Amino acid sequence: MKGFAVRKKLEEVKKQGKKAFIPYIMAGDPSLEETARRLKLLSEAGADLIELGVPFTDPLADGPTIQRAAERALKSGTTLRKILNFLNEIKEEITTPIILMTYLNPVFCYGIEKFFKDAKEAKVAGVIFPDLTVEESEKYRTFAGKYCIDTIFLVAPTSTSERVKKIVKASTGFVYYVSITGITGSQLKLDNTFMEHIDFVKSLGKPVCVGFGVSKPEEASYVAQFADGVIVGSAIVKVFHETPEKALNFIKSLREAI
Amino acid sequence: MGKRKGYFGEYGGCFVPETLMPALEELEKAFYRAKIDKNFNEEFESLLKDYVGRPTPLYFAQRLTEHLGGAKIYLKREDLAHTGAHKINNALGQALLAKRLMKKQRIIAETGAGQHGVATATGAALVGLSCDIYMGTEDIRRQKLNVFRMNLLGANVISVDTGSKTLKDAINEALRDWTTNVRTTHYVLGTVFGPHPYPLLVRYFQSIIGREAKKQIIQKEGKLPHCLIACVGGGSNSIGLFSAFLKDNVKMIGVEAGGKGIQTGFHAARFAGGAKGIFQGCLSYVLEDEDGNILETHSVSAGLDYASVGPEHAYLRDTGRVIYTYATDEEALEAFELLSRLEGIIPALESAHALAEAIKIAPKMSKDSIIIVNLSGRGDKDVQEVARIKGISL
Numbered sequence: 020m021k022g023f024a025v026r027k028k029l030e031e032v033k034k035q036g037k038k039a040f041i042p043y044i045m046a047g048d049p050s051l052e053e054t055a056r057r058l059k060l061l062s063e064a065g066a067d068l069i070e071l072g073v074p075f076t077d078p079l080a081d082g083p084t085i086q087r088a089a090e091r092a093l094k095s096g097t098t099l100r101k102i103l104n105f106l107n108e109i110k111e112e113i114t115t116p117i118i119l120m121t122y123l124n125p126v127f128c129y130g131i132e133k134f135f136k137d138a139k140e141a142k143v144a145g146v147i148f149p150d151l152t153v154e155e156s157e158k159y160r161t162f163a164g165k166y167c168i169d170t171i172f173l174v175a176p177t178s179t180s181e182r183v184k185k186i187v188k189a190s191t192g193f194v195y196y197v198s199i200t201g202i203t204g205s206q207l208k209l210d211n212t213f214m215e216h217i218d219f220v221k222s223l224g225k226p227v228c229v230g231f232g233v234s235k236p237e238e239a240s241y242v243a244q245f246a247d248g249v250i251v252g253s254a255i256v257k258v259f260h261e262t263p264e265k266a267l268n269f270i271k272s273l274r275e276a277i
Numbered sequence: 278m279g280k281r282k283g284y285f286g287e288y289g290g291c292f293v294p295e296t297l298m299p300a301l302e303e304l305e306k307a308f309y310r311a312k313i314d315k316n317f318n319e320e321f322e323s324l325l326k327d328y329v330g331r332p333t334p335l336y337f338a339q340r341l342t343e344h345l346g347g348a349k350i351y352l353k354r355e356d357l358a359h360t361g362a363h364k365i366n367n368a369l370g371q372a373l374l375a376k377r378l379m380k381k382q383r384i385i386a387e388t389g390a391g392q393h394g395v396a397t398a399t400g401a402a403l404v405g406l407s408c409d410i411y412m413g414t415e416d417i418r419r420q421k422l423n424v425f426r427m428n429l430l431g432a433n434v435i436s437v438d439t440g441s442k443t444l445k446d447a448i449n450e451a452l453r454d455w456t457t458n459v460r461t462t463h464y465v466l467g468t469v470f471g472p473h474p475y476p477l478l479v480r481y482f483q484s485i486i487g488r489e490a491k492k493q494i495i496q497k498e499g500k501l502p503h504c505l506i507a508c509v510g511g512g513s514n515s516i517g518l519f520s521a522f523l524k525d526n527v528k529m530i531g532v533e534a535g536g537k538g539i540q541t542g543f544h545a546a547r548f549a550g551g552a553k554g555i556f557q558g559c560l561s562y563v564l565e566d567e568d569g570n571i572l573e574t575h576s577v578s579a580g581l582d583y584a585s586v587g588p589e590h591a592y593l594r595d596t597g598r599v600i601y602t603y604a605t606d607e608e609a610l611e612a613f614e615l616l617s618r619l620e621g622i623i624p625a626l627e628s629a630h631a632l633a634e635a636i637k638i639a640p641k642m643s644k645d646s647i648i649i650v651n652l653s654g655r656g657d658k659d660v661q662e663v664a665r666i667k668g669i670s671l
Binding site for chain 1: 453571
């Protein structure tokens with residue numbers, strides 16, 4: 020699959036009259052071998068895209084579940100470098116496009132252009148940088164474009180319409196709508212203001228996927244009514260860590276709900 | 278200030294989750310409004326005078342000067358400001374900003390040594406805002422007295438048990454809280470760090486230190502000093518002092534925490550042992566490994582025990598305008614005891630790092646040269662920890 024695979028995949032899903040299911044797992048939690056197994060499992064359970072977290076010592080947009088996962092991954096020696104090598108090795112086996120979610124500092128230290136170049140080599144389809152604001156993103160977007168990798172920016176319920184316009188413009192894969200003003204794994208509460216806001220984001224013409232706070236099939240089903248895709252992170256990280264034997268069924272139930 | 282908004286040369290910027298961006302834009306607007314708001318500034322200045330006790334004295338440390346036998350040493354006595362450290366200038370300014378210009382109901386803050394937490398709790402009590410303070414459990418252990426003070430002032434201290442259990446982890450938690458409660462809450466960041474506009478905002482409130490010092494030294498000596506020395510954790514007391522002298526022919530030295538020595542890896546000297554990185558909202562010097570993960574730090578002083586440093590310092594270092602060095606735990610402890618014995622002033626362990634540098638360089642300078650050391654805070658909070666290190670039970 021060539022670059023800009025995230026957008027292509029979402030178009031494909033849409034043509035089928037479906038909504039995208041986008042699970043998140045942390046690379047290297049508890050090991051990269053296990054990550055390979057989980058990626059296959061997610062793929063087989065019907066994931067349309069997979070968000071793969073890069074562990075970082077100070078994940079300030081994440082809640083305790085993902086922070087602990089990052090700690091376990093760091094403990095197993097997982098680094099951005101190793102993740103890119105790992106993806107390079109398994110790229111023929113996994114057909115589901117992978118989106119890397121990483122805080123900026125690992126990328127900055129790796130070298131921005133080198134990161135995008137190697138990410139393309141490893142068939143990474145898109146990137147999410149939770150601490151990259153659209154204002155600071157020019158350099159990152161230039162290289163992402165050069166190496167055909169989709170950039171996915173986050174819109175928050177607090178984002179003003181002026182900011183939403185800028186963010187949507189900068190997003191090439193989809194717009195990641197953060198359903199709550201909070202960190203990952205918080206409880207989901209959706210009201211009228213939220214509905215109006217997300218309608219506005221959707222009116223700007225790019226696919227909008229919703230994440231943060233979606234932890235049950237019922238919530239996923241509800242969110243899928245007005246989003247092009249549903250992202251589930253903490254709940255999946257949790258089930259893999261605590262009761263891995265239940266992971267497949269749980270993931271399937273999310274897929275079915277969406 | 279660089280050409281790009283919020284940048285000092287290549288350093289600074291605004292690297293935060295999108296949820297916080299509208300709040301930062303709101304803060305930036307409020308800050309620019311505050312700068313030209315006559316009522317706001319009058320109220321702030323009147324509080325600085327009658328509540329904080331400014332101007333703080335510029336004290337000639339005669340016995341220390343004689344002991345060292347070189348340059349004349351003056352101490353800018355921020356330890357005499359209300360709550361015992363320079364932190365009150367900024368905390369009060371931001372509390373006022375939150376209440377008057379942004380109409381917030383609640384403020385939160387992070388604290389390492391506890392001085393910023395105490396100052397913020399004080400500001401909250403004074404203007405009538407609810408207040409939560411995030412503090413690492415390791416710092417809570419080191420700074421029990423300040424935890425009790427914050428509680429007395431009506432603030433809730435929330436312990437942070439993640440990561441290194443110190444300042445950086447408290448900042449992560451405070452940022453998470455702010456992300457969640459951004460509509461009602463203002464985050465009183467304690468130093469010239471983090472996303473734009475904090476480095477500028479905090480400098481604005483701390484610049485009073487340098488303006489006073491400049492006026493005072495000219496009154497006392499009829500000339501500018503030869504050298505300014507201040508400790509650098511996040512870097513607010515030093516920026517506060519340096520900012521008034523940047524265009525003058527005055528040497529400036531920032532002193533970081535050398536901990537157990539740079540080679541040991543147990544330190545917080547970002548310039549001696551760090552590299553460029555993006556951390557907690559801005560691009561600056563960071564203690565990190567080659568994969569971009571943040572390293573744990575060590576310092577005898579909780580207030581200097583931080584993995585990064587204000588972006589303006591990174592810029593001042595690259596341009597050569599300020600020289601950055603470090604003092605080890607041991608040197609700071611010696612300075613702590615020396616000033617106590619010779620001048621009857623127990624300095625904060627943070628400030629003791631700056632004094633340690635003065636002790637090194639003053640003897641090599643001529644008797645007519647002048648050093649100003651920023652005594653950023655008083656050492657009451659550190660007495661128990663120093664006793665513990667010396668193996669004395671109180």
